[in-house]
Amino acid sequence: MKYGESIFDILYLLFAIISGCLILAKAQHKTGKLMGWAALILGCGDAFHLVPRVLNYFSNADMTAALGIGKMVTSITMTIFYVLLYYIWLRYFHESENRTISIAILALAAVRIILCFFPQNKWIENSSGMTWGIIRNVPFVILGAIICALFWQKRNISRTFRFMWLYILLSFIFYIPVAVAAGILPMLGMLMLPKTICYILMIIAFLKAVGIIEKS
DSSP: OHHHHHHHHHHHHHHHHHHHHHHHHHOOSHHHHHHHHHHHHHHHHHHHHHHHHHHHHHOOSOOHHHHHHHHHHHHHHHHHHHHHHHHHHHHHTTOOOOHHHHHHHHHHHHHHHHHHTSGGGOTTTTOOOHHHHHHHHHHHHHHHHHHHHHHHHTTTTOSTTTTHHHHHHHHHHHHHHHHHHTTTOGGGGGGHHHHHHHHHHHHHHHHHHHTHHHHO
């Protein structure tokens, strides 16, 4: 179990970070650069949690604080990832920016990030309770729902991003039980594997959009 999960986590991190760097190097337009930054931020942010998680399997050192702080960093970088995804949607589909939607997305992201810094999250103890798991994720879920709806509206316009709305939806379906109740039911942590697969599929869509896969 620990070997399989560890290998998966390491391969995912390498894929996300290398893909982000590759997109940034190859992209010729700002939309592609945003995709590269999104992939890179996602991979680097997840590394703060997944690297201590892997080390925890093979080390006797106390990784409690590292795991908790890693979760906090990942929570923040995931939020930034979805904000970037909104701006990718705007540019990729040549949409005029709706001020109300933009303000809502930025406000929800700011609230989510601020909530992540509250001491009640108990990141250092890696023991956040269900109450704060719900509180800090309410704005995040609303943020994700808005972006999911935006990509759903464009599902028939682009083959590359045809299923992006579904990847977003499934990632939240897998993520929420873990974020809210994994402290009570540790087995829920296994849902992070299919959530990660959703992120891999999003990055593959970025690679296709920039034309890297087609050119390889």
